[in-house]
Each structure stands twice: as C-alpha cells, then as structure tokens.
Amino acid sequence: MPINCWRLTAGVPYVSGNGRVIHRFTSNHVGSVLFSHHQNSAKHIFSVPKFNQSYSSSIIEEQKNLGVASAEPEIFYKELDVAVRAVQMACSLCQRVQDSLISKSKDQVHSKDDSSPVTIADWSVQAAISWLLSESFGRKNVSIVAEEDVKKLSKADASGLLAAVVNTVNECLAEAPRFGFQGPDMALGTSDVLEAISHCNSSGGPTGRFWTLDPVDGTLGFVRGDQYAIALALIEDGEVVLGVLGCPNYPMRKEWLSYHHRCHRIKTRLTPPTSDSWHQGLVTYALKGSGRAWMQPLLHANKKFVWPNSARPVCVSSIDDPALATFCEPVEKANSSHSFTAGLAHTMGLRKQPLRVYSMVKYAAIARGDAEIFMKFARAGYKEKIWDHAAGVVIIQEAGGVVTDAGGHPLDFSKGIYLECLDRGVIASAGAKLHDKIIRAVDASWDSSSL
C-alpha cells in the first residue's frame, strides 16, 4: 500500500481540527488514489498545510450547495479553493500595477529577449502564486509550468526593477489573510522572490501533476489599459483537471469588451455599479467533469473572502445559427490571421463584426455566452503554449462548449510546454453544430490560404 493511504476508508469523512468535514472518500476515491500513480495526492489532501482550513471545508460545502460537483471531481476541491483565492489576490495586484502604469509613465514596460512586453506585474504575480501554492501544498508537491523566468531580473542593471517586484509581491502577500491565506511571517527578501519565480520551471509532460500559470496573459492589453487575464490550471496525467481565469477588466456587458478600457471606465461611471459588485472584473473557474462553470466578482477592497463569494454558474450561448453568432479573435493580427478568419466568417455566413479582445478573456466570453466562437490561427511555425489555453479550455467545456484544434482533435496538454501536433489553429465554440461548420469551413479554405 502506498504511503499516506492509511487514513483512507471508503465513506469515512476526514474531519478537520475544527470538526468540519473536509473530505469524504467513496470507494471510487480510495480506488483512484490507491491505484493511480499519484500516491502523493493522499498526502496532498491530508497534510495540514499552512492554510486556513475553514476555507477548505467551506468551499466543499458551498460548492455542493451550488451543485458544482458530482462525486468524482471532489478530489480537487482544495486545489480549486486555493487556486481561486490565489487568482483573486493576483487580480488585486494587477489592478494596482495597471492603474499605476496608466497614471504614471510607460517606462515601466520592459522587453523580453523575444521583444514581447513584460512588466513588474508578470513577475510579481508569478512569484506570489508560486509562493501561495507552495505554502498551501508543500513546496516539493508543487510543480509549475509558467511563462516568466528570472533572466532579466537577475541582470546587474536590473536592481531597481527587482526591488519593485519584491515590493509588489510583499504588498500582495500582506493581503493574504483577507483571502484566507496565512501570509509570510516577515516580508519576502530578494532571494525568496527569485526562488519563487524560478520554482515555476517545470516542463510539464504526460505524467504527474503540475500547474500551468500565465501570470499576465495579454500583456499588450495590460500595458494599454485594456483586457488581460491571469490564467491558472492544474493538469494531471496530461488532462486539465481544473482551470481558473482572473479577468480584472471583464465588463458587465459584452458590447463593452470591444471598447478600450478607458472607455469602459467612463461607461462604468455612467452606469453606477449595482450592489452585488459585478461592475468590474471577475474570476471564472471550473472543475473537469463537474458539468458546471462559475464566475464570481473580484473581492472588494477591505472585504474578506468568503465562499461562494456571490458565485454564479455560467453557460455557453444557445445560438447555433451562424447568422446570429459572434466570433472573437486576438486584437493583434500578428497573433492570428484576421484575413483568414474573415474568409471563414464569410463562408460560414457569420454576419456580425468580430469581437477583438486581448488575452484569454476570449475564453471567458465564450463560457459566459457573450460570443459563440473563438478562433486563433497563428502564423506557420508559431507554437502555442499550454499556459495560454489550459484554464480556458476546461472552463468552456464545463460551461457546455467545445474546444479543439482545426482538425477537430482535443488540445493535447501532455507534450511539454507546447501544444505539439496542433492542427492549424484553435477553435472554441458554444456547441457541436457551430463547431462542425467551422471545421468544414477551415477545410474548404485552408489550401487557398497563405497560412
């Protein structure tokens, strides 16, 4: 018998120190733990982390009340709980940095070796989430594939930048108790922050459990004061088992998605927020196999996070007539061919203007029913990264939608950091009928395209 399984007995609840039921194993769970390769998962669940357990138990109860999960995905409740609260914290961090970018100077935007933009928010979110996951589950149990590394931060001339990152991480972690985490005993030092960022150096693969993190997806949108997302997913044996997307500027009304963020702010002022605080930003999430996806508003300043934090289920659109459907795509034509999608739209009879939005907010838009189709066709040779899709894929699927490559195959998260073998592009849609039409249209147009 694998270590740590001695506590497992079918049907017997594990009761936390405060007497609340944390986890009730069914015989299936015993089986899945005993016979999976992940003996650590038992330890993972039963170890007493440096983490407020009342949140763990309350998510289970609240999620059951909300009907989020049937029996099977129960095993990932704690991971989901931690992931949602960590992404909430990251949203708060990013909002502060974006506000300062907009109101102060643009010299806070830096270039990576590949010339793509990066800001202190990218490194700070990666450090903060890495630290929170390690504190919650134990450092050696946490493997993360993430976008940023410390190359630029470690250069001799980057001391100011590094100090700003350390400061931002500590500001964020100072808020940990509000989100149900125990913060660090004392402020993290430079080496702690660099270590937390570098810890995200997993390269994924077909077996085992690892997180994917895009700390600021759509950095271009972020620095332009527009849409961006924080994307965290958990992958086990190549399958995405949970996804969380923080969308701090996701507007209440879908029409506002295509406006510049400044315009959205003006609109928000014109239409005052309602009492349930959905006016700006949300976190959307799903557990694989639960048949439900959820969204909840960002936590208001000074409020304490309490599940379910006004969560509501989200569902894809029921529109299956292309003439009524909206498709969304990247803002930058360098990231996806606008001319190819315009041709597809024409072939399929899509009449509406495309909704062009930065980042994985597009996945949230499909899951919430604000648009029916998302298409991305990158230039030949570009390899999609797993952190740019994992969280969004499971959220759309659990909200009732479909995500495949252009050949109709599921995206394969088991091949390392890239979506290797991706056939031409990524397609997400609200349902099978629309999906089939897109795939047929791609087949009909591909050979005459320049892609």
Ligand SMILES: Nc1ncnc2c1ncn2[C@@H]1O[C@H](COP(=O)(O)O)[C@@H](OP(=O)(O)O)[C@H]1O
């Ligand atoms: N040439 C390219 N082709 C396709 N995708 C690209 C690209 N260059 C960057 N990207 C990816 O597109 C993401 C932005 O998505 P979108 O274009 O939908 O806003 C980027 O995420 P980051 O901003 O996290 O680097 C990056 O991963």
Ligand SMILES: [Mg+2]
């Ligand atoms: Mg990205």
